[in-house]
Amino acid sequence: MADIRNNFVGIKSPNPFWLASAPPTDKAYNVIRAFKAGWGGVVWKTLGEEGPPVVNVNGPRYGAIWGADRRLLGLNNIELITDRDLQVNLREIKQVKKDWPDRAIVVSLMVPCVEESWKAILPVVEETEADGIELNFGCPHGMSERGMGAAVGQVPEYIEMVVRWCKANTRMPVITKLTPNITDVRKPARAALAGGTDAVSLINTINSITGVDLDSFAPQPTIDGKGSHGGYCGPAVKPIAMNMVAEIARDPETHGLPISGIGGITTWRDAAEFMALGAGNVQVCTAAMTYGFKIVQEMIAGLENWMDEKGHASLDDIVGRATPNVTDWQYLNLNYVAKARIDQDACIKCGRCHIACEDTSHQAITSMVDGKRHFEVIEAECVGCNLCVNVCPVENCITMEPLAAGAMDQRTGKPVSPIYANWTTHPNNPMAKVAAE
């Protein structure tokens, strides 16, 4: 049986599935329900400084996009950090940690960008015996207008400064949560590392408008006729988040920096993919908000089952396994040649591959052969782009088949070279590095 116990920067949890800082972790009631359901840990919803609590809007806080049958694909929110009294939160954190010592409790924090504010909050959090803190440098709405959240996360120098204050004023591990609303995620990650962070977590939510009411011409979610950008999350953001995780994992400057992966994780498979790209554990929110806490049972069982099937004994066997395979385009092998192949027994003759290729790509799939409706790849035209595979409604009906070295590529009229060769040495590249004579 695979061992999925997690040790993330010294914080131990029975599995790598944490609930992200968000509404599901705003109070003891929810967190206890989550622990009963089996979640390995939580990041308690962001606490602010002592004083009058934050206020939220009293209209819709969420917007969404859906697939057919209203499957939720993307969720957006304009909720702020916790609007509960600081002392109530601290009391509850302390009690829950005491009652659930085997689970991880990390406390998310966001206070003004002055050292005194951080010096004030850190000891009172430490006193709860929480396992660590997460710095919320990602919240993209409301708080950022007040110089916090993403407003800090978008300035690497601020990140480094605040992380340094925290490391200087607490013994707790510091996880720095990054915003995706930047150009190059490596810069804030490097800054966090320079400040001495123990780990980064990403991604926070993405600036978004989920829809426009075409009667009132108001963006959604709509508050009294107006809307404000919210933070986008859910299954739709997963590919964006995975790329950012991989960018940090493979950056020579931050390689080895622990990462807690966040962004659209809904199933055990999503979690395994994030971990393969370099995440030491994962945080989940939208999936729980859509289906409830019970989904963690599928995640735990699914991850264990896959690890058993593949012979992975512990999480260390899978974390980062895909990272070395993420590279720059210029290093991809240009001598690798694949062609689409349509399994005629599986083909249901919908013709989507044909029309996609014919209208928008390479005219490499027939629609009619000998007067009969028949879809077949014309190898001499096929560039192996994979579009037909992606639009085919039948799984495994169209596959990309690599040509063996020496086989004739009918499109180029040349045999496939057995030698790895990339753009850096390609003759068409004016910057090509010429091999030494």
Added chain:
Amino acid sequence: MPEGQFKEGIAGGRLAADQYADNFSDLHPPLDHHEALVESDRCYFCYDAPCMNACPTSIDIPLFIRQISTGNPIGSAKTIFDQNILGGMCARVCPTETLCEEVCVREVAEGKPVQIGRLQRYATDVAMSENKQFYQRATATGKTVAVVGAGPAGLAAAHRLARHGHDVTILEARPKAGGLNEYGIAAYKSVDNFAQAEVDYVTAIGGIDIQNGKALGRDYQLSDLIRNYDAVFLGMGLGGVNALRADGEDADGVTNAVEFIAELRQASDLASLPVGRRVVVIGGGMTAIDAAVQSKLLGAEEVTICYRRGHEQMNASGFEQDLAAANGVTIRHWLQPKRVIAEGGKVSAIELEYTAMDGDRLAGTGERLTLVADQVFKAIGQSFVPAALNGSGAEIELEAGRIKVDAEGRTSLAKVWAGGDCIFGGDDLTVSAVAQGRDAAESIHRSLAQG
């Protein structure tokens, strides 16, 4: 004496009063908004879609389904009506399982086609409930066209002609318009008086004058129409019913299935409609199924369809046969009627002979079977009655007993077109009649435009 369901002979009131409404409710209840969205998402928007090619009216099915999925049912209805102005009725009565849905790639892939018929009904219901009219008449041409018969072919022709600005007079023998949509379809396929609602929807374009109670050959002659109108479209359907060719078939209790179906559709109180306790239906098509199932729904205890050939040769689709079976109708094959047995002038049984293929020919085997019956329905096909055409003037050319037309619907007579069940070469489907009426109207329009 037994009462209710077990009453001997042909009688009404076999069921409890509230049972009739249940029995004759919508066969395929309409999809609600969410169901329509989910079902429309199943469509793959195929290239050169097989469903579209299988539709006799060539409706752009992938496009109308996509319009439903994007929340545009009105646009969807227009896509349908552009090709088939009777798209509402066709959505209800088309044997989709042998047309669009049979070739749906999801039928091929998983045995579960997109429910095209029900989606078509969804879109057309939305448009018709809002009385959304999509077409305006072109400038009046001053040309007049007579249409014989207000069935699917005649209505489709009339609508297309009216759109082009011609003035149309429909002459209909029956008291109501609609043809078989009104008189010839099982009640559970067209509830809530839909056929008349559709006639109103189609004629709302204007320029169509329907005159009821006007029978060709009785009230006027074809030569009158040729003389008085710029063009004539014949869409009068089939007036004759094939005989059983069994001894004693004139006994009381032997009825034409089409008349029974028409009577049922027009009945104001189904409880008062008489039906036999033991009913035998002779035939193997849709009419046989409609008569048999409705007999059962009226409370007949025992209903048996006897067809002279095998299961594969039945004209009724697999779906229709299953529907009959699900309603408790027994379908027996390889039996042909020989003799109606009567007592006191009333049917008491029917004697049948087993059949078998003798090479290419169907032949009786000599073995006989007698089924007790107090009602026998003849559903062995209808035939065209050409006599009405021949009151005076030149005779129209027939082929195999029906009117001969060319690819555009032109008959052998100048100025005369025809379509629907009365022409040779059709398949006796509502949707085909619509296509023929529509295409003949375009041919008439081209001809009138030339002067």
